[in-house]
Amino acid sequence: MTTTLTRRRFVGAGASLAGLALAGCATTPPAENASGLATVFKNSFVEDYGARLEEQFPLPAVDPAVLAPKFRRQRVAYTTGEKPGSLVVDTSTFFLYLVESGNTAMRYGVGLGRQGFEWSGRARVAWKRPWPKWTPPDSMIAREPHLEKWSVRNGGMPPGLDNPLGARALYIFEGKVDTLYRLHGTNQPRSIGKAVSSGCVRLINQDVIDLYDRVEPGAPILVM
Numbered sequence: 001m002t003t004t005l006t007r008r009r010f011v012g013a014g015a016s017l018a019g020l021a022l023a024g025c026a027t028t029p030p031a032e033n034a035s036g037l038a039t040v041f042k043n044s045f046v047e048d049y050g051a052r053l054e055e056q057f058p059l060p061a062v063d064p065a066v067l068a069p070k071f072r073r074q075r076v077a078y079t080t081g082e083k084p085g086s087l088v089v090d091t092s093t094f095f096l097y098l099v100e101s102g103n104t105a106m107r108y109g110v111g112l113g114r115q116g117f118e119w120s121g122r123a124r125v126a127w128k129r130p131w132p133k134w135t136p137p138d139s140m141i142a143r144e145p146h147l148e149k150w151s152v153r154n155g156g157m158p159p160g161l162d163n164p165l166g167a168r169a170l171y172i173f174e175g176k177v178d179t180l181y182r183l184h185g186t187n188q189p190r191s192i193g194k195a196v197s198s199g200c201v202r203l204i205n206q207d208v209i210d211l212y213d214r215v216e217p218g219a220p221i222l223v224m
Contacts, residue, residue, distance in 0.1 A: 048073055049206050056131050057161050059187075059205050066189045071095075071109025073207050078105035087125070087183075087221040089201055091118065094193045096183070096201060098214055106214065108207045111191040113199040119181055125219045126173035128212055131159035137180050140198060161187055167205040168212040172221060183221075184208060 049062035049072070071094070078097055082088055088097040088105075091112055097105040112118065133156035136147045150157040157163050166185020173179060182200045185208035191197070192204060201223075203211060 045072070048210075049204070052167075052206065052209070055167060055209075057159065057167070059161075059167065062189050062204060062206060067109070067192060067204065071192045073106065073108050073210060075100075075104055076107045077103060078107070079103050080105075082220070082222060085216060085219050087215065087219060089221070089223040091120070091224060096203065096211075098211065106211075108203050108211060109192040111186065111188075111193065111197055111202040112195045113197050114195050118195075119179070119199055120223045121174075123172045123174045123179060123181075123221050123223075125170045125183075125215060125217055125221060126178070127217050128168065128170045128215065130168055130212070132163070132165045132169040132184075133157060133159060134163050134165045166202070166208060168208045170212065170215060183211070 045064050046061075049064070049067070051061040052059035076097075078099065080086075080088060080097075080099055082099050084099050084101045086099045088099060089095075089110065089112075090097070094110050094112060096108045096110045098108075099105050134150060135152045135156035136144075136150055138151075141147045141151055148154070159165075164184070164186075165182060166187060168185050170183040171178065172181045172183070180199075184200055184202055185205040186192075186202040187205060188202075189204050191202065196202075
């Protein structure tokens with residue numbers, strides 16, 4: 001494992017990851033309790049992924065049909081050498097873990113970078129912003145010239161539902177150097193569990209709001 005951020009070949013959703021101690025299992029509920037559990041799960045989904053009308057830009061509810069149960073926010077058993085408050089992104093499973101004490105973590109489904117744009121290593125969350133502006137880096141503008149209108153020189157793209165950074169953004173630095181990578185929201189739940197973005201780690205807007213409220217500036221992040 002490198003100790004600095006580096007670009008690398010994406011390992012794929014089916015690849016194994018040595019050194020990760022992760023426990024999780026599912027059981028089939030007794031038939032007589034199935035309907036009651038279904039109601040609990042439904043209510044939980046609405047609570048976690050319902051509309052957020054109080055937001056600066058009101059968020060629509062997420063359709064449960066497009067978010068696989070395994071990628072929904074949940075507390076899981078998780079054993080790691082990382083300290084509580086750390087973030088761990090497992091690129092082989094498309095999960096982000098916020099490490100807690102007591103060998104548990106909050107787990108979120110994420111979307112990752114396309115082949116050729118991935119990154120890995122250790123860094124930190126330098127700061128975080130609600131409803132941020134988006135300014136594509138010069139390298140992205142060189143590939144997609146139509147994005148010049150949102151460059152730093154032109155003030156960036158204003159926040160909103162169509163902004164690529166979504167409802168929240170956490171800015172990743174290596175030391176004092178901005179890596180240009182972000183943990184950020186997305187209004188495209190179908191992209192969770194896939195390699196689609198230009199290197200950044202995306203979460204459903206409802207999930208990135210939850211993560212934003214839990215993560216302190218300076219929190220270490222490990223991308224594997």
